[in-house]
Amino acid sequence: MLGSAGGRKAWIRGCERLIAMGVKLNHTIVHARDKRESAAFYAEVFGFGEPVPFGPFLDVETANEVTLAILESRERFDTQHYAFLVSDEEFDRIFERVTARGLDYWADPARSVKGELNRHFGGRGVYFEDPSGHLLEIITRPYGRWEDI
Numbered sequence: 001m002l003g004s005a006g007g008r009k010a011w012i013r014g015c016e017r018l019i020a021m022g023v024k025l026n027h028t029i030v031h032a033r034d035k036r037e038s039a040a041f042y043a044e045v046f047g048f049g050e051p052v053p054f055g056p057f058l059d060v061e062t063a064n065e066v067t068l069a070i071l072e073s074r075e076r077f078d079t080q081h082y083a084f085l086v087s088d089e090e091f092d093r094i095f096e097r098v099t100a101r102g103l104d105y106w107a108d109p110a111r112s113v114k115g116e117l118n119r120h121f122g123g124r125g126v127y128f129e130d131p132s133g134h135l136l137e138i139i140t141r142p143y144g145r146w147e148d149i
Contacts, residue, residue: 030132036058082135087140
């Protein structure tokens with residue numbers, strides 16, 4: 001792979017030519033106490049396809065082709081934050097699944113405003129945890145400037 005000026009494009013050598021593509025996130029490893037439970041959670045709550053085994057991982061693919069590579073670990077791991085931009089209709093469906101499971105949810109990442117949604121940037125947002133304690137967020141509008149909240 002060759003980079004271009006400013007690192008804005010990546011070049012991948014194809015069979016007979018170079019193909020330009022923007023740099024995109026392809027996958028991220030999500031540590032889990034139980035990979036089957038976590039992979040099923042992501043698939044069911046977000047409406048993703050069935051998890052697919054890949055070596056030690058259970059892969060769950062998002063709508064924008066980013067793979068959540070769920071890796072089981074008996075070691076202690078730091079929990080992470082994963083934010084998902086969704087449509088208003090998807091928000092409703094996902095939030096319904098969150099509440100049907102009886103999960104706690106918050107309007108803020110500090111988890112100080114429990115049981116409420118936020119309305120940042122003219123949209124809706126909410127935080128909740130996966131089975132391993134990762135903080136998940138669904139938002140209907142991309143974030144802008146903090147002073148515009």
